[in-house]
Amino acid sequence: MRRREFVPLLGGAIVIWAFGAMAQEPGRTYRLGGLSSSPRNGPHFVAMFDELRRLGFIEGHNLTTDWRSYGPRIDLIPEFVAELVKANLDVILVNGSAAIRAAQQATKTIPILGITEDMVGSGLVNSMARPNGNTTGVSILATELDGKRQEILIEAVPELRRMAALADANATGSPQLQALQDAAHARKIELSIHRIASAEEITAAIDAAKASGAAALNVLSSPFLYGNRQIVMQRVAALRLPAIYQFPEEAEEGGFVAYGPRLVQIFRELVAQQLVKLLRGAKPIDLPIEQPTKFELVVNLKTANALGVTVPATLVARADKVIE
Numbered sequence: 660m661r662r663r664e665f666v667p668l669l670g671g672a673i674v675i676w677a678f679g680a681m682a683q684e685p686g687r688t689y690r691l692g693g694l695s696s697s698p699r700n701g702p703h704f705v706a707m708f709d710e711l712r713r714l715g716f717i718e719g720h721n722l723t724t725d726w727r728s729y730g731p732r733i734d735l736i737p738e739f740v741a742e743l744v745k746a747n748l749d750v751i752l753v754n755g756s757a758a759i760r761a762a763q764q765a766t767k768t769i770p771i772l773g774i775t776e777d778m779v780g781s782g783l784v785n786s787m788a789r790p791n792g793n794t795t796g797v798s799i800l801a802t803e804l805d806g807k808r809q810e811i812l813i814e815a816v817p818e819l820r821r822m823a824a825l826a827d828a829n830a831t832g833s834p835q836l837q838a839l840q841d842a843a844h845a846r847k848i849e850l851s852i853h854r855i856a857s858a859e860e861i862t863a864a865i866d867a868a869k870a871s872g873a874a875a876l877n878v879l880s881s882p883f884l885y886g887n888r889q890i891v892m893q894r895v896a897a898l899r900l901p902a903i904y905q906f907p908e909e910a911e912e913g914g915f916v917a918y919g920p921r922l923v924q925i926f927r928e929l930v931a932q933q934l935v936k937l938l939r940g941a942k943p944i945d946l947p948i949e950q951p952t953k954f955e956l957v958v959n960l961k962t963a964n965a966l967g968v969t970v971p972a973t974l975v976a977r978a979d980k981v982i983e
Contacts, residue, residue: 689716689938692743693726694736694762695754696886702908703926710931716938731858731887733757733829740765750937752930755882756781757829763794770937772796774930776830776880778948787948795943797929798950799920804905805831805879808918809839811956812903813846814974815916816875821849823868825861825891827881828854839877858887865894876902880919888912899966910957911982915966920951955979 693699708718716722725746727739740761743751750770753759759773760783773783773796784790787798805824813819824839836852843850851871853864868876878884878891885905892913895902901915910917929949936946956974959982963970975981 687721689722690746690748690750691722691724691934691938692746692748692751693724693753694739694743694751694758695728696730696758696882697754698728698730699724699726703922706923707926707931707934710927711934714931714935716935729758731883733857733883736761737765744769750934752934755830756783759783759794759796763792767793769793770795770943772930772933772937772943774925775799775882780832780835781830784948787950790943790946790948793943795933795937795946796948797925797933798948799880799905799925800950804919804954805835805877806839806842808903808905809842809850809877811916811918811974812875812877812901813848815903815958815970816901816968817971819848819874821851821872822875822877823851823853823871823873824877824879825864825868825884826852826854826879827883828856830881830883831879858890861887861890862894865891865898865900869898869900873900876900878902878904880905885909885922888914896962896965901963901966901968907955907957907980910959910962911980913962914959915962915968916956916958916970918954918956920954924953925951957982 718724725743725748727743729735729739736758744765748769750772751762752772753762754774756775759771759775762771771794773794775781776799778784778796778798779787784794812822826836840850851868851873853868855861855864876895884891888909904910904914904917905919906922907917908922933946933949956978957980958970958975958978960970961982
């Protein structure tokens, strides 16, 4: 079961590409820098560059890229940011609150396009409608969706009495964690929270969650946790611990359940469009923070069976996609 997507006619795509190409300055080469926890060849970045190409920004023709991927090495962020600032770029694309904040500290002039969980809540900009300074971007509704995912996980694991949340210490604030605690308490469910700051801490944190008696795990939204999702998935599988994830793609990769916006769509439909505006000379302060509006629930029954969990039929019926 999958939502249908409308595919533009080829002729229309050609017209749009031609219009985009005409909007670029003849003979100019645009310079884009990137800093992310994910590799440059990740599906969401591939989708983004495909959209940029469709709109007339073509690598090897009028677009060059200078890319850095810090993966689990958060300590490399300041070094990579310094290198990008020195590279005479037109725009820096940055993923994750820690990386965005480092970029803001390093430059007040180069436009920064940031993608993270909560741009305003993290203090990265002061307004959704009119961000301050040289930063704009995409906010992924982390606070609201982490709570929604907790509700879905409670429904997905019948008779749940104890659960846990895995949180990125560099991304998830205390008010958000308290909101999750309050919501669990209201459902008479005990919630233990396990905060980590490095990839080396992931396995031990999940083990601690299981040892606390948790029968399910909410993997909270975080570029860092997404970048290390395979470590999480392998450990929860070994412990037979059902977990819910941030992006639908993660359930398609073997996760138990996922709810949220598609990462590929965020980068194709929101990030690419904002990048084009910045490359064409728009000021970040004039570009409102974007938010996704499409959300999907994906249930992986194959994983559920391996974990010994019977997902209620009512939840399966509501899913946008079910993996048998």
